[in-house]
Amino acid sequence: MKTxxxxxxxxxxxxxxxxxxxxxxxRVLTVTKGAFQGxxxxxxxxxxxxxxxxxxxPGATIIDAAGQYLMPGIIDAHTHIASESTNESxxxxxxxxxxxxxxxPEDISIYRALAGGVTTAHVLxxxxxxxxxxxxxFKMRWSKDAAGLVFEGARPGLKFALGENPKRSGSGASPxxxxxxxxxxxxxIEDVIRQAFVEAKQYQQAWRDYQAKVKGGVQATPPRSDLxxxxxxxxxxxxxxxxxxxxxxxxxxMMLRLAEELGFKIHSFEHGLEGYKVAKEIVAHGAGVTxxxxxxxxxxxxxxxIPYNAALMMRKGVLVSLNSDDLNANLSTRLNxxxxxxxxxxxxxxxxxxxxxxxxxxxxxxxxxxxxxxxxGKDADLVIYDKHPLSSFARVxxxxxxxxxxxxxxxxxxxxxxxxxxxKALTDRQKEREKEQKKSFPTRRPS
Amino acid sequence: xxxxxxxxxxxxxxxxxxxxxxxxxxxxxxxxGADIAGGSVLVVDxxxxxxxxxxxxxxxxxxxxxxxxxxxxxxxxxxTQMGLAExxxxxxxxxxxxxxxxxxxLRAIIAINPASEHxxxxxxNGITSVVSTxxxxxxxxxxALVHLDGWTxxxxxxxxxxxxxxxxxxxxxxxxxxxxxxRRNVPFPEAKRIYDKKLADLRGFFExxxxxxxxxxxxxAGFRTDVKFEAMIPVLEGKLPVAIVAERERTIREALQFAExxxxxxxxxxxxxxxxxxxxxxxxxxxxxxxxxxxxxxxxDDPYDAAYTLPAELDRAGVKFALGTFANAFSRNLPYNAAxxxxxxxxxxxxxxxxxxxxxxIWGVGDQYGSIDKGKWADLMVTDGDPLEVRTxxxxxxxxGREIGLDNKHLRLYQQHTKRP
Numbered sequence: 001m002k003t004x005x006x007x008x009x010x011x012x013x014x015x016x017x018x019x020x021x022x023x024x025x026x027r028v029l030t031v032t033k034g035a036f037q038g039x040x041x042x043x044x045x046x047x048x049x050x051x052x053x054x055x056x057x058p059g060a061t062i063i064d065a066a067g068q069y070l071m072p073g074i075i076d077a078h079t080h081i082a083s084e085s086t087n088e089s090x091x092x093x094x095x096x097x098x099x100x101x102x103x104x105p106e107d108i109s110i111y112r113a114l115a116g117g118v119t120t121a122h123v124l125x126x127x128x129x130x131x132x133x134x135x136x137x138f139k140m141r142w143s144k145d146a147a148g149l150v151f152e153g154a155r156p157g158l159k160f161a162l163g164e165n166p167k168r169s170g171s172g173a174s175p176x177x178x179x180x181x182x183x184x185x186x187x188x189i190e191d192v193i194r195q196a197f198v199e200a201k202q203y204q205q206a207w208r209d210y211q212a213k214v215k216g217g218v219q220a221t222p223p224r225s226d227l228x229x230x231x232x233x234x235x236x237x238x239x240x241x242x243x244x245x246x247x248x249x250x251x252x253x254m255m256l257r258l259a260e261e262l263g264f265k266i267h268s269f270e271h272g273l274e275g276y277k278v279a280k281e282i283v284a285h286g287a288g289v290t291x292x293x294x295x296x297x298x299x300x301x302x303x304x305x306i307p308y309n310a311a312l313m314m315r316k317g318v319l320v321s322l323n324s325d326d327l328n329a330n331l332s333t334r335l336n337x338x339x340x341x342x343x344x345x346x347x348x349x350x351x352x353x354x355x356x357x358x359x360x361x362x363x364x365x366x367x368x369x370x371x372x373x374x375x376x377g378k379d380a381d382l383v384i385y386d387k388h389p390l391s392s393f394a395r396v397x398x399x400x401x402x403x404x405x406x407x408x409x410x411x412x413x414x415x416x417x418x419x420x421x422x423x424k425a426l427t428d429r430q431k432e433r434e435k436e437q438k439k440s441f442p443t444r445r446p447s
Numbered sequence: 448x449x450x451x452x453x454x455x456x457x458x459x460x461x462x463x464x465x466x467x468x469x470x471x472x473x474x475x476x477x478x479x480g481a482d483i484a485g486g487s488v489l490v491v492d493x494x495x496x497x498x499x500x501x502x503x504x505x506x507x508x509x510x511x512x513x514x515x516x517x518x519x520x521x522x523x524x525x526x527t528q529m530g531l532a533e534x535x536x537x538x539x540x541x542x543x544x545x546x547x548x549x550x551x552x553l554r555a556i557i558a559i560n561p562a563s564e565h566x567x568x569x570x571x572n573g574i575t576s577v578v579s580t581x582x583x584x585x586x587x588x589x590x591a592l593v594h595l596d597g598w599t600x601x602x603x604x605x606x607x608x609x610x611x612x613x614x615x616x617x618x619x620x621x622x623x624x625x626x627x628x629x630r631r632n633v634p635f636p637e638a639k640r641i642y643d644k645k646l647a648d649l650r651g652f653f654e655x656x657x658x659x660x661x662x663x664x665x666x667x668a669g670f671r672t673d674v675k676f677e678a679m680i681p682v683l684e685g686k687l688p689v690a691i692v693a694e695r696e697r698t699i700r701e702a703l704q705f706a707e708x709x710x711x712x713x714x715x716x717x718x719x720x721x722x723x724x725x726x727x728x729x730x731x732x733x734x735x736x737x738x739x740x741x742x743x744x745x746x747x748d749d750p751y752d753a754a755y756t757l758p759a760e761l762d763r764a765g766v767k768f769a770l771g772t773f774a775n776a777f778s779r780n781l782p783y784n785a786a787x788x789x790x791x792x793x794x795x796x797x798x799x800x801x802x803x804x805x806x807x808x809i810w811g812v813g814d815q816y817g818s819i820d821k822g823k824w825a826d827l828m829v830t831d832g833d834p835l836e837v838r839t840x841x842x843x844x845x846x847x848g849r850e851i852g853l854d855n856k857h858l859r860l861y862q863q864h865t866k867r868p
Contacts, residue, residue: 108747115751164536276864296857297565297776299536308861315865330743333751337783340837346861392786392836416750423748 020048020057021403026065026384031072031351031358032373040070042380045402050374065384068397071354072373073119073381074335077290077361078243078270078323081109081332082149086126088133089169092181093196095158096227097133099123103146109329110149114140114407116333117383117396118324120151120371122361124270127161127245128169130183130192134231135159135243137365139381139401154367157267158231161245162189162255164301190254197262200232207233241267241366247301249277256285268364271325272313273305279316288319288364293341310356311346321361340390353390379403466493466848469504470829473513478520478796478804479818488518490825493848498819513829516842519799520818521575521826522834523806524781525736526716526771529566529579529593530559530600535776544583548645549652552678553588555579556607559600565775567855570595572779573828573841576605578736578771578810580612580690585649587612589678590690592810594826596846609810610690610714611682615705616645617698646701653709657683688712688811690736694745696720703731714809717773719745722757725764734809735761735768737801739777740784752791758801759792769806786835798835824848 021042028050029035038052041060049055056062080086084102088094103123113121120139125132137154166189169181183189206223213220234240242259246252246269259266265286269275272289273296275282282289291313296305306312314320322338324331331338335357342348342356362372370379380403387394399407468490475486475498487502488495504510533540542558559579569577575595581588589608597603620638633641656679662670663680681687689711693702699718706713713731715721717738721728728735737758744753761768770785772778785798793801807817815824825848832839844851 112743112751276861277867280867294780295776297534300534303534304860306857306860308857312861312865328743329751330741333743334741334787337786337837343838344840345857390838392783393790395790412750419748 018044018403020060021063021380021400022054022056022060023063023065023070023382023384026068026070027388028374029069029071029350029354029389030374031354032375035351040374040380040382042382042400042403045380045404047374047376047378047380047382049376063384063398067386069385069388069394070374071117071383071385071389072358072378073371073383073399073401074117074357075321075361075365075367075372076113076118076121076324076326076332076335076357077268077321077364078325079113079121079123079332080126080325080327081113081121081123081329082107082138083123083125086327087128087169088125089128092129092166092169092183092192093131093228094125094129094133095131095196095229095231097125098136099125099133100136100146100150100156103136103138103149105144105146105149109326109332110140111142111407112329113324113326113332114142114399115396115409115412116329116335117385117389117399118332118335119381119383119399119401120362120367121332122157122243122323122365124157124159124243127159127165127270129161130166130189131196131232132159132161132245134240137367140399140406141401142406151367151370153370154365155239155241157241157243157365158235159243159245159270160193160255162186162251163245163247164299165245186251186254189251190258193255194258194262196229196232197236197264200229200236201262203229204233204236235264236262238265243268243270245270247271247273247305249274252278253281256281256287260285267366268321270323273302273309275318275320276306276309276312276316277304279313279318282313283317288321288360289313290321290323290361290364292325293322293338294345307341307345310342311348311352314342314348314352314356315346319360319363320356321364322356323361336385336389336394337392340392343390350390464492465850466825467491467505468509468511468845468848468850469502470511470513470518470827471502471504473516473518473829475518475819476520476799477819478799479820486518488819488825488827490827490845490848493825495819495821495823495825498821511829511843513842515831517830517832517834518819519573519828519830519834520803520816521828521844521846522573522781522802523769523810523817524569524574524577524772524778524802525769525806525809526738526773527577527579527775527778528582528773529569529577529595529775529778530561530563530603531555531579531581532775533560533563533565543581545581545588546583548584548648549586549675550581550584550588551586551611551682552674553581554591554608555581555589556591556593556600556604559591559593559603561597561600561603563775564856565778566595567853568857569775569778570844570851571841571853571855571858572782573830573834573844574778574781575826575828575844575846576816577778578609580610582612582614585614585616585645586652587614589687592812594846596849596851605812605816606810608681608687610688611678612716613649613689613691615691615693615698615702616642616649617693617695618642649705653679653683656680660684682711685710685712688714690714690716692716694719696723699724700727703727703733706733707731717771719754719757721766722760725761725766728761729764729766733766734805735766736809737761737768737770738773740770740787741780755787755791758785758788758798762793762797767805767809768801769809770801782834783837786837789835795835 041049088097124135135157137151138149268288294307359372362368384398475483489497580590592606592609593603659676742754789798804817827845829843
């Protein structure tokens, strides 16, 4: 009796499970395992097989990508899209502010990033504060609720910021602040971060003492929990990653030495526009850098930014990625051509350039077992382009996350007329309503 | 015989001149006509003397062997603050926005810093000339068309006054997403009042300028020179076009009506919702300077590619347009703005024209720049491929036939730090 029940359950589940998908005849750019003309088989949201010839299971959905290019979904290692607020600017250590509490799953930027081939994004706080808050990794599963966007199992992070932004918040020059706030210099920023870690260590010790007492059967009162210090303790214990907004070489070096002194690891420098000047030191620490392709001169600390930064750091052994830093999706719709710029400036090859927006950010965020390349066993997060993705003329055609199609350009374009009609109907109804309201409640001018 | 004598006479100075050369064996992309495979461009005294497959080399002329390479006209960025602004966040380095709403007398040309680091950086990617525009108030001042080369702004000058810049008033409520963090929210009635006043002031200013001109022409007794109104005379006489910045549909419509009523020559600048009015723009034959194609959509409910498809929309309607980056730091990305438009429906040759010939024509120098044609100035670049492709390298740049080095701050820092042990 048992077996048939399980069998019927399995059959029922099979009926509900999405059929396997085969993307055929594509130029497949795996990023980690070379490129070939062939197919990719997707089952249960995972890449099962990738090769010149793959077995097509019965009932499989076939997507013909003849003449098109298939690459892993783009990973945007630093963005602010979908976050309802960016900076908790009242204090300089706001580690208790959690970005995952401020995610708006209906932010159109999610869809637009998706339309640019982005399947995973690391959403961080802004850089107004020395310690900005906790960060999280999301998949661009447009239509899902906030919880449905979370990249399951990705290690959370903590955002730090150095240089002009936290300084400006301190100087009173920021439009959002009228009264000065400590710190207002790079010296002060180091001090604020050091103090926070010293406090966190004392807090950690208090908990350890308490736990030791409890273990020894001694009655004890637990320390008062501190939501500001807890994420910092998690950093000290290696449970939380560190992402440090930094521009200049001096502040990058400062942070490396501070981390080494206090006993924690820097996982990535965010922006790191002068990273090329201290590549050796960054490599020695084992940190990565996520940067821009060619931004410069928008502020003093970007005065020595060069478009060769990514390539130069990569050649010197740094794990480098490119990001959008978008507030509203803009660069995230075309990170592919941002990657192409590293071929022009610094001579990276195609695979290295693509790695900057796929496997490298995956490694930086330690999600590379799941995403970042086309390999059997990985999540089926894939993008189809009509031309080579490093061409200026390439356009995203289809995007898959966990094997599900979340973006289809043809569908987007063909649905536009209908969306316009629906919008018009809504605005017409609104106008009607306003008219009626005016009839029943004529506006009276105050005498 | 006569030709021979000419060649003989010119042989010596030609050999010595640094603005004469023959580029040979390249694919010549004239922009005005068909591409010439295995073509040559002869430059004599800074001007294009011959273009074709078989071009004889005058004796002693410098030969540039460009076999397998491509020759294009130098690119023109139709919107920048080149030389007026250096570091975005540092007030002291910006001369873009003056105080006051009506400053037609201000001239960008005299404030252009020829030593700006932005100049060699943009030039290294084939940008040979730019329009540098003031941006303050309503009537911001006069934009200049300049070469990205010269020891002084006088030497950079192509047209010291290429257009009067007018930021057409609109109802500025600020607001939108995250307004608390970036912009001040202005209640609608207050915003409307400010707008009404600015518009009335603008009309009044034109009216006063017109009366001023009449008074001047009539040599009325007691006539006194007014610097601001003086600067308006070329505008009123249709000699100087007015680049009217208008972003949204309503503002564009009002700007078009204003230009018609005031009988001024209009260039529509930085429109975002121009697609909706393409036929009206075409009907009035107003040329357009588009802002960056590489941009997010203006509205939340716009299609994700709204900025990418706008050039193609205008092109289909027959509107003449050129592209501007409106950001010095990204001027070098001018060709990629054209490329994005091409990826989203603009014919490739229209994309190239938007950053060369169309720009030259709109700025009134189409007879001298913008294409590789006999008689035009030799602003040229040699590349290893399509300049619209990011991966393409610019090998050489010429301005008025003189080779301009591609050295720039970024390259220097790169070379310096590559060598760090």
